[in-house]
Every structure is written in structure tokens, then in C-alpha cells.
Amino acid sequence: MSIFSRFFGRKDDDTAELTGLVANPECEGRVSLQVLFPAALQVTQDGLISALRAYHPEMAEASCEVSDEVEQFFALAGWGAHVVRLVGFDAPFPAESVEACVAPAHYPQALKDEVRANASHILLYYAGHDSDPLEQYVVLAAVAGALAQFGAIAVLNESGRTSLPAAIFNDPGLVRESLEVLRNLPLTALYCGFVKYDVEGVQGTWMRTYGGGVFGIPDLAVLAEGHHEGERYSELFDQVMSYLLQSGAQMAPGHTMQIGETAFMRLRAPLAEEYFLDGPDQLLVAEIIEGHEINQA
Structure with missing residues (x-):
């Protein structure tokens, strides 16, 4: 069966034998x-197979198939129940x-x-x-880590509007723990983005997440006093969104959650x-209040 048929999950005919990824x-x-490189792609099928299998013991039997029928990079990779589509281009990722x-990421300006x-x-x-969307992201991040061996410089999450240096995913000292590290990344580090921006005419700094809809949970936003509160709200939103994922709880306008001894978050x-x-997915605005304000309109 051709890689093109398997890439889209199709059979060539009703009796075609399923072989390969x-x-x-x-x-x-x-x-x-999205994985970005500073030069033309140099990824090979055998090289990527070796990089995947060396990434973590769970991936010891990983496989990869790169098409030789098209000019651009066109491949399938995977292990166990996981399959990843890869499409590469010798062209810059759209500048916007x-x-x-x-812009909102936290790594050196030179990089x-x-x-x-x-x-x-x-x-x-x-x-x-x-x-599980989280495990799906972990699988993609692991493939990105393998691609880092071919000179990748950054891993982007376009739906989350965030990015990380590719080297983070390819630390040789994490071989046996690499997947666990990826599973325990703060959501707002890569799988969901955390963005700060100033709005003309508004006192303070708006901060919000992107990408929660992928997980079936709402994004969160807050009007903070200033940029100095970024770490506070990044950690708070990560904790709340992680809680929603793990518990299956639902949050909606009017709900409150205790976030300190006397502080509450009202949505x-x-x-x-x-x-x-405005955005494609649900978003809730958080207002930090004291306990006596809970029942106030």
C-alpha cells in the first residue's frame, strides 16, 4: 500500500493488506x-529512525517511512498506537x-x-x-526532540501561540526520563500558550492563554496590574487548567475557585x-476577589 494512502488512513482497495504505519x-x-530549521532540511529516513529509537525506551521499536515520490519532505513516523504525519518544506514558516x-516566548532575543x-x-x-490530547502533544514533542538532532532550532505551537528552543527536547541526560519530562511540562510552557499584551486606553496588562480548546477546556484571561505579574498568573492558569484536565470538572461564567487563604477567582x-x-474557542475572564465578594454581583 502506498504511503500516500496510509498517510490519509485510506486503503488502496477493499482487500489491500495493511502494512507499515x-x-x-x-x-x-x-x-x-511545527519544527523550524536554520537551513535546508537534511532529515533522512534511517537517521530519523535511529533518533526516534534512541529518544526513550518506550520508542525502541519506532519506525519511520519517508516518501521518495515528492520533492518536499513527506513522512509517517510512530511506535505502538502512535502515528505522526510529517510534512516538511525548504521554505520559511510564515512570518506572521x-x-x-x-514574541511572547521566554528565551534569549538572539535565539x-x-x-x-x-x-x-x-x-x-x-x-x-x-x-488524550496531552499524550498526543507528548508524542509530537518527542518527535520534535528527535528532529532536533538534525539542527532544528525551535518547536512552535501555532494554536497556542508559543514556542520553545528545540534543544530543550534533546537533552542527552534525559534519555530514560524524556517522555516523563514532556508529560509533566507546565501546560502554559508549550501545549497551551500564555500571552501578555497591553491594550490602548486600558490601565494594566491583559494576560491570557491560547490553545485550551484543543483539550476541551476554556482559555483563561485576566487584567493584571502589569507585566510583573506574569509569573503569578502563568502558574495560576496552569494549575487551574491542569485541574480541569485531571478532574474533568467544568467551569463557566459565575463559577468561583479558591486560590489562596482568602483569595478567590471568579469567572x-x-x-x-x-x-x-475574541477567538475560536471559549474564554473566561478571571477576577481575583476576597471571600466576602463571592455573592456580590
Whole structure:
């Protein structure tokens, strides 16, 4: 069966024997990461297989198939129940998307400039049989870590508007713990983004997450006093979103959650004048209040 048929989870005919990696046609493919390189792609099938198998013991039998029928990089990779689609181009990733992911990230400006000057990229899409979005992201991050051995400089999450240096995913000292490290990354580090921005005419700094919809949970936003509160709210939003994922709890406008001895977080829908919070997924605005304010309108 051709790699093109398996890439899209199709059989060539009703009696075709399924051999090699096959994408799951039931997988929506919403979970995606983008890997950027400073030069033309030099990724080979045998090299990527070796890099994947060396990444973690769970991936010891990982396989990869790169098509030789098209000019661009076109491949399937996977292990166990996991399958990843890879599509690469010897062309820069769109500048607007790069800027949205790089500008709010927390790594040196010099490296950000290198990422902005990228020359090629590979798109990763989860296409396996695990239904957990977090595990899907972990699988993609592991493939990104293997790709880091081919000179990758950054891993982007376009839907989360965030990015990390590729070297983080390819630390030789993490071989036996690499997947565990990826599973325990703060959500707001890569799998969901955390962005700060100032709005003209508004006193304070708006801070919000992106990408919660991929997990089936709302994004969160807050009007903070200033940029100095970024770490506080990044950690708070990560804790709240992690709680929602682990517990299956639901949050909606009007709900409150205790976040300290006397402090509570009250949630509301964005106001009409907060149009800048509009997005494709649900978002809730957090207001930090004291206990005696809980029942106040």
C-alpha cells in the first residue's frame, strides 16, 4: 500500500493488506507542532529512525517511512498506537505565525532572531489512536526532540501561540526520563500558550492563554496590574487548567475557585468592549476577589 494512502488512513482497495504505519482516519489531527530549521532540511529516513529509537525506551521499536515520490519532505513516523504525519518544506514558516509564537516566548532575543530567520520547517500532526490530547502533544514533542538532532532550532505551537528552543527536547541526560519530562511540562510552557499584551486606553496588562480548546477546556484571561505579574498568573492558569484536565470538572461564567487563604477567582464571560479577547474557542475572564465578594454581583 502506498504511503500516500496510509498517510490519509485510506486503503488502496477493499482487500489491500495493511502494512507499515497507517494514519488513523478517525483522528481529527487538531494537535500539531511545527519544527523550524536554520537551513535546508537534511532529515533522512534511517537517521530519523535511529533518533526516534534512541529518544526513550518506550520508542525502541519506532519506525519511520519517508516518501521518495515528492520533492518536499513527506513522512509517517510512530511506535505502538502512535502515528505522526510529517510534512516538511525548504521554505520559511510564515512570518506572521512565527512572530505570534516567538514574541511572547521566554528565551534569549538572539535565539528568537535565529528562529525568525528560519529557512525550512516540518509540520507535525498527531494521527494515531490515543484520544488524550496531552499524550498526543507528548508524542509530537518527542518527535520534535528527535528532529532536533538534525539542527532544528525551535518547536512552535501555532494554536497556542508559543514556542520553545528545540534543544530543550534533546537533552542527552534525559534519555530514560524524556517522555516523563514532556508529560509533566507546565501546560502554559508549550501545549497551551500564555500571552501578555497591553491594550490602548486600558490601565494594566491583559494576560491570557491560547490553545485550551484543543483539550476541551476554556482559555483563561485576566487584567493584571502589569507585566510583573506574569509569573503569578502563568502558574495560576496552569494549575487551574491542569485541574480541569485531571478532574474533568467544568467551569463557566459565575463559577468561583479558591486560590489562596482568602483569595478567590471568579469567572465571567468577556464583555462587549473586550473584543480583543475574541477567538475560536471559549474564554473566561478571571477576577481575583476576597471571600466576602463571592455573592456580590
